[in-house]
Amino acid sequence: MRPETSERLPGLSLGLVAGACLVLLTLIGIVEAFSQREIVSGVLSMGEGLLLFTGLFIAYLAADRGLRSAGAGRALAAGIVCGVAAAALLGGLVLLSRAVNLRQVLINASPAVFQMLLFQQEELLPGLALLGATGLLAGAAAAGLRLLPPVPRKAVTAGLVLVAGLGMLQDTVYPVLSSWGPLGDIADWVFEGLGLSRGGALLLFLAAAAASAAWAVKGQALRGGIEKLSPAGRRGLRFAGLALLAFVLAILPQALGLFLSEVLTIVGLYVLLGLGLNIVVGFAGLLDLGYVAFFAIGSYTVAILTSPELGFFSLGFWQALPFAVLFGVIAGVLLGIPVLKMRGDYLAIATLGFGEIIRILVLSDSLRPWLGGAQGIGKIPKAEIGAFEFAGPQEIYYLILAGCFLVGFISWRLRDSRIGRAWMAVREDEDVAQAMGINLVAAKLLAFATGAGFSALSGAIFASKIGSVYPHSFNVMISINILCVIIVGGIGSMPGVIVGAFALVGLPELLREFAEYRLLVYGAALVAMMLLRPEGLWPEATRRRELHEGEIEPQAEPPAAAAAGRP
Amino acid sequence: MARLTRRKLTPTDIVMWTIGAILIALILWGSIATLARGAYSLDHWIDFTIFGLAQGSIYALIAMGYTMVYGVLRMINFAHSEVFMSGPYTAYYVAAYFYRSGLLEAHPVLSMTMVFLVSMAVSTLIAYLLEMIAYRPLRSAPRLVPLITAIGASFFLQYVFRGLYGSGFQAYPVIRALEGPMYIGPVRILKFQLLVIFAAALLMIALYQFTQRTRLGRALRSVSEDKEAAALMGVDVDRMISMTFMIGGAAAGAAGVLYAIMFKQVHFFMGFIPGLKAFTAAVLGGIGNIPGAMLGGIFLGLVESIGPSLFLDGLGITAPYQLKDAIAFTMLVLVLIFRPTGILGERLAVKKA
Numbered sequence: 077m078r079p080e081t082s083e084r085l086p087g088l089s090l091g092l093v094a095g096a097c098l099v100l101l102t103l104i105g106i107v108e109a110f111s112q113r114e115i116v117s118g119v120l121s122m123g124e125g126l127l128l129f130t131g132l133f134i135a136y137l138a139a140d141r142g143l144r145s146a147g148a149g150r151a152l153a154a155g156i157v158c159g160v161a162a163a164a165l166l167g168g169l170v171l172l173s174r175a176v177n178l179r180q181v182l183i184n185a186s187p188a189v190f191q192m193l194l195f196q197q198e199e200l201l202p203g204l205a206l207l208g209a210t211g212l213l214a215g216a217a218a219a220g221l222r223l224l225p226p227v228p229r230k231a232v233t234a235g236l237v238l239v240a241g242l243g244m245l246q247d248t249v250y251p252v253l254s255s256w257g258p259l260g261d262i263a264d265w266v267f268e269g270l271g272l273s274r275g276g277a278l279l280l281f282l283a284a285a286a287a288s289a290a291w292a293v294k295g296q297a298l299r300g301g302i303e304k305l306s307p308a309g310r311r312g313l314r315f316a317g318l319a320l321l322a323f324v325l326a327i328l329p330q331a332l333g334l335f336l337s338e339v340l341t342i343v344g345l346y347v348l349l350g351l352g353l354n355i356v357v358g359f360a361g362l363l364d365l366g367y368v369a370f371f372a373i374g375s376y377t378v379a380i381l382t383s384p385e386l387g388f389f390s391l392g393f394w395q396a397l398p399f400a401v402l403f404g405v406i407a408g409v410l411l412g413i414p415v416l417k418m419r420g421d422y423l424a425i426a427t428l429g430f431g432e433i434i435r436i437l438v439l440s441d442s443l444r445p446w447l448g449g450a451q452g453i454g455k456i457p458k459a460e461i462g463a464f465e466f467a468g469p470q471e472i473y474y475l476i477l478a479g480c481f482l483v484g485f486i487s488w489r490l491r492d493s494r495i496g497r498a499w500m501a502v503r504e505d506e507d508v509a510q511a512m513g514i515n516l517v518a519a520k521l522l523a524f525a526t527g528a529g530f531s532a533l534s535g536a537i538f539a540s541k542i543g544s545v546y547p548h549s550f551n552v553m554i555s556i557n558i559l560c561v562i563i564v565g566g567i568g569s570m571p572g573v574i575v576g577a578f579a580l581v582g583l584p585e586l587l588r589e590f591a592e593y594r595l596l597v598y599g600a601a602l603v604a605m606m607l608l609r610p611e612g613l614w615p616e617a618t619r620r621r622e623l624h625e626g627e628i629e630p631q632a633e634p635p636a637a638a639a640a641g642r643p
Numbered sequence: 644m645a646r647l648t649r650r651k652l653t654p655t656d657i658v659m660w661t662i663g664a665i666l667i668a669l670i671l672w673g674s675i676a677t678l679a680r681g682a683y684s685l686d687h688w689i690d691f692t693i694f695g696l697a698q699g700s701i702y703a704l705i706a707m708g709y710t711m712v713y714g715v716l717r718m719i720n721f722a723h724s725e726v727f728m729s730g731p732y733t734a735y736y737v738a739a740y741f742y743r744s745g746l747l748e749a750h751p752v753l754s755m756t757m758v759f760l761v762s763m764a765v766s767t768l769i770a771y772l773l774e775m776i777a778y779r780p781l782r783s784a785p786r787l788v789p790l791i792t793a794i795g796a797s798f799f800l801q802y803v804f805r806g807l808y809g810s811g812f813q814a815y816p817v818i819r820a821l822e823g824p825m826y827i828g829p830v831r832i833l834k835f836q837l838l839v840i841f842a843a844a845l846l847m848i849a850l851y852q853f854t855q856r857t858r859l860g861r862a863l864r865s866v867s868e869d870k871e872a873a874a875l876m877g878v879d880v881d882r883m884i885s886m887t888f889m890i891g892g893a894a895a896g897a898a899g900v901l902y903a904i905m906f907k908q909v910h911f912f913m914g915f916i917p918g919l920k921a922f923t924a925a926v927l928g929g930i931g932n933i934p935g936a937m938l939g940g941i942f943l944g945l946v947e948s949i950g951p952s953l954f955l956d957g958l959g960i961t962a963p964y965q966l967k968d969a970i971a972f973t974m975l976v977l978v979l980i981f982r983p984t985g986i987l988g989e990r991l992a993v994k995k996a
Contacts, residue, residue: 417983
């Protein structure tokens with residue numbers, strides 16, 4: 077029994093939800109911050125786009141409900157009602173802003189943003205009418221999209237996503253493309269001002285839609301063709317793919333320029349950290365919120381061993397690196413022992429406490445002679461091999477890439493090993509795992525130690541990249557960020573870590589206005605992920621099966637396995 | 644059960660008990676050294692104690708929310724710290740308005756009551772929405788899922804309020820009637836600290852009586868005892884869970900205003916540390932146990948305010964006060980390790996966690 081079926085106006089409740097979302101987006105300032113950036117020059121700014129796409133999405137959901145309960149006419153009605161209701165709430169906000177000075181309390185309720193909501197109309201009435209009409213059209217469009225057959229629907233969505241994405245990233249994509257010779261001429265035409273040109277947007281939309289449609293029609297055949305190849309042929313294809321990937325990875329920093337290389341190094345560091353945390357949280361199921369402590373230990377070990385500022389030691393980066401990893405592993409075991417008996421929530425809180433304790437200790441004046449206190453430690457030397465110095469982001473990139481490969485390889489091999497299977501058994505059910513003869517203490521400590529070692533490794537690279545360490549770089553937010561990365565990517569999934577890092581770390585770096593709202597989006601992403609797609613963007617195979625037990629097609633799983641599903 | 648599961652000492656037990664013994668020895672040594680040196684007079688110690696009591700009663704009020712929610716859902720409502728922040732941050736604008744219009748000077752009691760009510764209303768609303776949107780759909784999900792949702796909701800709320808009200812510190816208006824010291828016999832006590840202790844105590848007594856004496860309170864307790872049985876007895880479990888969140892939210896909203904009276908400022912990030920401390924308090928008292936949370940909060944407040952001077956100073960640590968948060972977190976970790984059932988220990992928390 078859905079409440080919508082008995083509702084007189086279909087889609088009204090979702091419309092009010094949509095309106096509340098849009099009002100909130102407006103009031104927290106995200107719309108205005110994004111309105112500097114254009115998606116399609118002169119037509120749609122990113123702020124407007126944000127409102128529009130949010131509204132479209134919820135109206136789509138409303139139409140979906142309408143369609144399920146009563147058919148196409150109802151779906152259209154629901155979409156339109158939803159759109160109009162959302163627009164009405166926004167209109168109400170504008171009216172309120174005329175009556176009361178909202179800005180005394182809500183600092184982001186600026187006149188500019190309300191003017192934007194009125195489509196820059198001087199008069200109130202035509203502006204409100206435009207707003208209402210936009211709501212109506214958007215609702216109808218969303219319902220129309222829902223009523224399309226799957227193939228064109230996917231094509232339209234793909235087109236919209238590509239246009240929105242490239243429009244947003246204009247200032248990073250355009251400079252790179254324009255330096256690539258012939259591509260530059262096309263880029264000159266596609267991009268205009270701070271966004272896409274109208275023609276360019278249309279072209280991109282059509283191209284993406286066509287590609288999506290073509291894949292839907294021919295994709296199956298293509299995949300079948302690959303499967304029909306001889307084993308040697310398939311191996312050859314795979315080898316060619318890997319070679320291409322290696323080549324692309326090798327030339328990436330030169331091709332992308334300094335700024336994007338810097339972004340890549342940051343993403344790479346998060347991939348490193350994420351792969352480490354993935355072992356602890358993803359494989360062994362131990363929710364560790366103090367993970368940043370090991371990152372800090374790695375950084376500080378390198379700093380203390382190499383920096384001439386403190387003057388205890390003056391090793392090079394490569395001599396200090398093993399110590400950093402070693403201390404990380406030791407710290408992992410030491411912090412692991414006390415929390416061995418804890419589970420779930422308690423473990424999370426205890427590790428969070430550990431992370432904070434480490435940070436407070438480092439920050440305190442009492443340990444200043446050894447750890448530098450709030451001023452941190454500077455003058456950390458760069459890593460070098462022979463005459464090649466890993467100085468700027470374009471060089472550090474290779475160091476991080478090598479680290480990612482090493483860590484990725486190790487955790488890939490560990491996952492399929494005996495200990496990896498033990499971790500997963502512990503994750504599923506500790507008591508049963510113990511009954512099956514798994515040494516819980518060893519399995520958990522190994523997970524903590526491995527994760528901590530990887531974290532310390534990335535900390536060491538981080539220290540040499542930045543050249544100095546401060547306690548403020550190691551707050552609890554880093555732990556949360558890494559957790560978000562692996563959860564959004566898909567807990568336990570290694571490609572998921574990479575996807576998650578690019579989505580959650582790379583994207584915000586590119587959208588500078590975004591920085592202020594980064595954690596807001598992280599938080600929303602975590603909640604939305606857990607509510608809508610708990611397996612993540614690129615899930616691990618077993619996890620996907622588990623979380624969608626009921627929805628899986630019967631032939632995918634033998635009946636015995638289905639019957640033995642989790643309690 | 645406890646007798647059956649007794650086993651031989653494992654190496655990890657030995658390591659842990661050694662750590663514990665070393666810590667106790669350090670605390671004793673530090674305390675004796677400080678007392679022997681006599682760096683602080685009796686007045687200092689009284690000041691520390693009163694500050695600790697005031698701080699602790701705020702922790703205790705926040706801890707109510709953690710402990711009650713844990714009681715019914717067996718989950719840590721990580722976003723409770725933001726429920727705590729949302730109330731006083733919103734009520735700040737009411738207080739500032741009263742201050743500008745002079746009402747705060749003319750009728751301090753009336754206007755502060757208004758501020759309290761606004762703060763409690765906002766916190767209650769946020770707690771209610773949080774439960775409705777973020778937790779209710781996930782009630783049957785694996786344990787890690789609601790915890791991650793809670794962490795996400797916590798950050799989301801923090802940054803929503805940052806977006807709404809800005810990222811700066813807002814100075815709460817000073818109420819002149821609450822400034823300055825007063826004397827109870829020979830003991831000097833700051834007026835606002837007295838108010839904080841008094842108000843928190845009143846609220847806690849009211850809350851405790853509510854859960855023990857009223858019909859609704861009985862229903863709440865029955866849900867935390869056994870959801871299925873409660874449902875069979877005609878208790879609306881969903882409504883009771885909502886109610887639990889709302890009561891916890893109201894307590895947090897009140898605690899928030901007291902916090903603002905004590906520290907004179909509000910900020911979007913103000914919830915994080917008190918929230919973690921209050922959680923510590925809830926664990927100290929035995930999570931799920933309401934009187935335990937009160938005791939735990941006050942105990943934590945006292946340790947935090949007396950501890951740095953008492954045992955860290957004696958160990959020759961410079962600027963010991965910087966480490967007061969570390970003391971609280973160390974206590975949290977130690978309690979989780981050595982006595983996860985807390986001081987009053989009503990439930991066997993480890994098994995259920």
